[in-house]
Amino acid sequence: MVEIRVLEKNPYVLKLHVKDIPLHVLNSIRRTILSEVPTMAVDFVVFTINSSVFYDEYIAHRLGLIPLTSEEALEKYKSPEECREAGEKGVFSEDCFVKLELEGKGREGEIVTLYSGDLKTSDPDVKPIHDKIPILALTGNQEIKLEAYARLGRGKEHAKWSPVSIATHKYVPNILIDYEKCKGETCKECIEVCPRNIFDLVDGKLIVKSEKIYECTLCRYCEEKCPVNAIRVKWIENEFILTIESTGSLSTKKILLEAVKILEEKINDFINSLKERGVLE
Numbered sequence: 001m002v003e004i005r006v007l008e009k010n011p012y013v014l015k016l017h018v019k020d021i022p023l024h025v026l027n028s029i030r031r032t033i034l035s036e037v038p039t040m041a042v043d044f045v046v047f048t049i050n051s052s053v054f055y056d057e058y059i060a061h062r063l064g065l066i067p068l069t070s071e072e073a074l075e076k077y078k079s080p081e082e083c084r085e086a087g088e089k090g091v092f093s094e095d096c097f098v099k100l101e102l103e104g105k106g107r108e109g110e111i112v113t114l115y116s117g118d119l120k121t122s123d124p125d126v127k128p129i130h131d132k133i134p135i136l137a138l139t140g141n142q143e144i145k146l147e148a149y150a151r152l153g154r155g156k157e158h159a160k161w162s163p164v165s166i167a168t169h170k171y172v173p174n175i176l177i178d179y180e181k182c183k184g185e186t187c188k189e190c191i192e193v194c195p196r197n198i199f200d201l202v203d204g205k206l207i208v209k210s211e212k213i214y215e216c217t218l219c220r221y222c223e224e225k226c227p228v229n230a231i232r233v234k235w236i237e238n239e240f241i242l243t244i245e246s247t248g249s250l251s252t253k254k255i256l257l258e259a260v261k262i263l264e265e266k267i268n269d270f271i272n273s274l275k276e277r278g279v280l281e
């Protein structure tokens with residue numbers, strides 16, 4: 001049975017210590033999170049006026065990278081595949097797209113910055129996560145007027161649709177100290193070289209700070225530096241630290257649930273295909 005310990009949990013970050021799970025299973029979940037879990041992002045932009053110094057593509061690129069709230073959108077809008085097809089054909093479908101309008105003028109002798117919070121959305125459920133992401137600056141008689149169209153998409157199509165900025169797993173470090181060899185207080189080489197401040201001395205004896213062990217990067221500098229080979233850096237089999245950092249478009253809980261659901265559907269599809277071809281009964 002898989003055992004899980006929550007190491008960190010806040011609206012954006014989820015860090016789990018997962019025990020008794022094969023690496024390929026955890027990696028499949030991680031990769032599904034990165035490339036398959038859909039979110040809303042700007043797909044194309046229609047410029048009516050742009051007399052700023054920023055060219056259209058630059059502004060469109062910036063708009064695409066603004067994370068949008070997507071929790072409700074997963075239920076309300078058509079799938080990424082259906083909507084991509086509509087977008088490619090230039091067909092505007094209300095079941096696919098949310099319109100975000102931006103309008104602004106510069107002022108003489110002053111720089112006016114337009115932020116993500118200045119975007120006016122056609123659906124309050126789909127709006128920028130943060131209001132203070134700069135989009136462009138205007139001055140003098142410069143002006144901008146545009147309509148940006150957001151739809152559901154997946155990270156495998158473009159990273160702007162990925163729900164996470166980070167999805168990683170790493171081994172759980174296991175640092176072994178041979179106290180018969182360790183010179184402790186008279187050496188301290190490993191303490192000085194460790195970039196994560198994992199070691200300490202207690203009554204002249206070298207120890208690994210238990211609360212810091214998860215920060216070890218397995219770089220092995222300590223092993224290399226030890227003059228008497230008293231340290232071994234290893235890792236625990238079938239135990240991993242899974243870290244998910246959401247862009248804010250979906251909660252970490254929703255990201256995990258969606259990833260597992262998608263993975264399950266893919267496995268079921270595969271089994272059904274095998275059955276259809278008589279490979280499985």
Ligand code: SF4
Nearest residue numbers: 194216217219220222
């Ligand atoms: S492997 Fe690197 S991070 Fe880990 S304890 Fe050794 S020096 Fe520190």
Ligand code: SF4
Nearest residue numbers: 182183187188190226
């Ligand atoms: S470098 Fe080696 S000998 Fe020196 S304190 Fe660390 S483990 Fe002990």
